[in-house]
Amino acid sequence: MRKRLTSDLGVYALSGVFSLVVFVVALWILSTTLPDGLGDRQLAGLVVGYLLFVGVYAVAWFIYTGIDAREDV
Template sequence: MGALFESDEAFYFAIGGFVAACFCVGLAVLALVRPAGIGTRELGGFVVGFGLFMASYVIAMVVYRYVPS
């Protein structure tokens, strides 16, 4: 596993991609399970909230990259 992720940055990108994939799968499951589907307001709230979360994640990665070791 260590050979797959040669740096911390690669690991953080992989985790970010995994979280984004889980979010998309969760939205798809929610759309299939709810009889009325996902309303526009709920979908907008989920996407905006998740977008803010991912933006803070990316900002943290950028800050981590520029902090001297």
């Protein structure tokens, strides 16, 4: 188990889960502290922005693993 968590894939997966947890906690804090809460438009903008971030993160992850695989050959 430790080998999986310390591999590149494990580190990327753990950091992705961490960013998801931070995002959800931030949404909860915003929805409870804003006077009117989060509106649908604000929530949609935040979610779309986060999904764009995750998409770029995933593309970079696949590019990095492809480069790393080429170096091993």
